[in-house]
Amino acid sequence: MLGQKYQLRQRIGVGGMGTVYEAEQLDTGRTVAVKVLQQHLIGVPAMHARFRREAQATAGVRHPNIVEVMDFHDAPDEPPFLVMELLRGQTLNTLLKKEGPLPVARAAAIAHQVAIALVTAHQAGVIHRDIKPDNIFLVDTGTEALQVKLLDFGVARLMHEDDATALGTANGAWVGTPSYMAPEQIRCRPVDGRADIYSLGACLYQMVTGQRPIDVADNVALVSAVMHDVPAPLSGLRMDVPDGLSQVVERTLQKDAAARFPEAHELVQALEPWTHAAPATAPRTAAASTAAPVPEAPAPEAPAAKARAATAHERSPLQPILLVGSALAVGLAATGGLILTASGMTPAEEPAVLRVIELPRAPVEGGVAPAAQGYSEGWIAESIEARVAALDGCYTHSGEDAACRQDTYALVYSPKGVVLGARMRPHQPTALSQCIDRALRGLTLGKPRPAMAGTVTVLLRRE
Template sequence: MNGPDFAHYKILKRLGAGGMGEVYLAEDTKLNRKVALKFLPFGQSVGPEIKKRFLQEAQAAAALNHPNIVTIYEVGEFDGRSYISMEYVEGRSLKDVIVTEGLSMGQLLDFAVQVAEGLAKAHQACIVHCDIKSDNILINPDGRVKILDFGLAQLKGASGFDPGTSAGTPGYMSPEQIEGRELDLRTDIFSFGVVLYEMATSRLPFTGAHPVAVVYSILNEKPAPLSGFRPDIKSGFQAVVDRALAKNREERFGSAAELVAALRDCQKERVEPVKEKKERKSVAVLYFENLSQEADSDYFCAGMTEDIITDLSKIGNIRVASRNAVLPYKDKPIDVLELGKNLALDAILQGSFRKSNNRIRISAQLIDAHEGFNLWAERYDRELTEVFVLQEEIAKSIAAALKIKLSDQDEEKMALKYKNNLEAYDLYLKGRNYFYKYTKKDLLIAILMFEKALKIDPLYALAYAGLADSHVQMIDRYYETDKGILKKAEEAAQKALAIDPLCAEAYKSLGLIYYKEWRFRKAKEQFLKALELKPSFAAARSNLASTYIYLGDFERAEREYLAAYEEDPSLAFVLWLLARLYLSLNRFPEAENCLQRVVQSADQSSYMEIGYYLLSRTCFYQGEFEKALQYLQKYVEAEPDEPFGDSALASLYAALGQREKARAKIADTLKSAPWDEDIIENLILAHFFLGEKEKLYDWIHKGMAENKIAWIFLERNPLLESLRGEPEYQELLRDLKGKTLGEMP
């Protein structure tokens, strides 16, 4: 090249070179955007027919418009040099990611679906790539996959272009490419099968000491099973790779769309809960039936049940169904065998409770969840003052009935429980009972109960933790907007830890406070401490996962959500949170699979409703607006006049071109301040589809100012793809990401 300028492009730097030519980063001075400028290596011997063919194929590829295909902006010739101006993608090749980092199964399937969707789009246009390989696939920083060089590879073997070679790259070529037969879309499927194998194992399926040996391997040898290289390979994924790599193309997937469906099935397969190791016994403690004559004794009966759950969860070899898992069965007749099957249980504790003046009577029986017979039964008549010892005694009896020997560590953990003052404990149980109702009135009463307990016993760590949680909920549910409340919460949590440095509940409370203040690294530390002390603490684990999302560690977030779900498969809310993560990452099949399970969850109607809300978003983000509206209507029917629903309807009506309806729903939403993160995101999308950019940017600024917008939404939401090249949008995203990850004030 003779200088820094070429046609209307300013050359900025050389990016690389290969068999398809040299690539430069350039600035398009007409459109004021960065592009990748590729100069094709046509020599003097290339005749007009070859150049004409190049132009036709590249123009056909330029017509492809898909988020997983690098966009071609211009094809032309200047000063005798043929060039292509294309989308500049910041990021790394898939080959580089495989070699330097390797891929988790979640990443592998996410990237694989994106590649397959790009291939499906090209094949619909009758464009075959012919050189699919990991070097021709780019991964940008937000995990979006882009396929390079559509429309070029078939020219590679043209006379005078690259003498002595055929289209394709050794190691990735299909048998029909090697044999010089006519090619169709199934050659891409074979090459992509090679890439899938490489993604899973970091090696190619067909190798040899020299090119002829590689060719022999492709034509004659069967690749080694994937499971020999990594244990997390499921049979479904192995079947997909085997079919893609079939020597006979008639045995391969008939289309890339069919391959997409198979890969999505593999994604769904990953969400299945892992079967519990048999050495851990699984138990559910059902809420005791309250037979007391005293009208206000329900809270004490419930508190007794929950504290037995807590004591049991301290035993390492017992998996205990959480409070949320058993709450739907409170005061309802149950089928023991059915419940055991639903919650994957070995045993179920049922019982009754009677409180009269200063005495309590508990009748308890432990039932085999597989066969339905009694494993153990006992009746206790005790003074109320013996309640602390009684809870521990019942937990130890259950362990003995399950033939579980308590370790010294188990004994020490069970001994570390509150036993100081019965009156303070009674007030604490009342506070906890009101707390779980989550209304403003009940949370205020909970605060009062915890404060009364602390007046009686100023060294009651759990009461301080309850006080901290109550203050956080007042902010979380917008009952209070004064952020000074969080300072009160932090003081209470710190007092709890000063009294009891091993109080997992206080660490969880502190983590929630830092999370609300967008101090995510500090929040992560507190949640990890809570889980170190109490590994089965589902609330701490799910909050930790949510924190990892803001920190950009999506793989750990997924791992923590899955761990929480595997610990207790009855927790529909964890599945809902996992679906939100998948939705944020544009992993739509996995999101939909989780949400279908949420809406099918028996006896958990509130989860069903929010499940429909997220199902609507899942369809919306994929451009299925009518289907999204159908799901959203189910949510709105259950929750009329909710700002959630109004804002979501506003964005959908705008996308459907129903402008007046959209503006009416925006107006309804604005009557319901304050607005949370979901509402602000919905309003941004509504103004996007209405073409009201100024209002769109106003809501982004508002969300940033109030810590109510996530950088992942701006960076990954597929509906906002067209905005990401705008300087203002890029600057806002950069500032928001820096604020979140750097924890700037």
């Protein structure tokens, strides 16, 4: 029993975040699906925030093509859980694994319903940010009618929020699934509804061809490919794909968001002519029942095509933004600081050039703090730049491949300006933080004056 009114009957699915149960809502007698946060994730703030976000994002969005979230509980005496409508059927991902490429009209009809769902979501100020086959559910209606439901608003962004707030994590990790993410998402730029349009276009491309538009196994190469590789036109891969539909999909997958359909309703209109060429029937499931909220394990990435592998760029995806503030140990009344930024490095561009900007000094009573002592402009930038490859290797080897991650470290340095240790703030004894500590130990931070020691605060951000 959960929430004093949801009687769990049977487990019907397990995902990475939660276990889904069929349950009875005792006060109404209605059968519902209850997604309960996994035991090992209870107490993890980001996981609680994701559950809460899904309830918040869908609270004002009611539509036949969007799964209905009816209740959310996060009480101290029981695990967090979401209550949703119980759906029977299968995800698009499951269907594609079974059947491969779909008939053109069937694929267009599925995408058409998802686009209609996006119209409602976007009008309500919600950007999904994770449109993919796992989150598109095909309901078994018992008839030939097609019924599609859009699932999992756990990483949705509300349009009144900034990206950092919407992220729901302190580290700013990538939000979305890279193979289906728009280039601006990969670059950690602000996104709007056009990012969802790109992701839906990627799903439609896969429905028609049986492969993702960007199909690269290596994550570093994938990031570069999403931003720079142009998928082959649908009509060039399947003879029965009309040129008009191929052009619709091509527009959804434009690298520049301004070149895509500006609004979801325009995509709905563009897909409409291609949904009636043949019956678009709902898939019938052989298995018993599947609850919509159960996330499935993502399909393994296919090997990269030879042409893409040959042109994949191997430059580091780490863009360091270094917020450097002297906290000197030798009697300074107040501290000044420097800010070091890098100019938009991506895996396909030249290595970033660091530039240094001195921050305003902290005010003190009766005037302005004295100038920061210890470092001169340029020396810190040069010393940090020499360790970029090692720092990026820490993210790769620790499994932290999110392009948008950012972490803050306190670097303690000796009187000679040599880093004695790097500690993540807040302290997290993870494999990543330990690797960063090893990579930065021994680094000489410019040329401080004699007998000066202190702390440098460093923000590492991957873009």
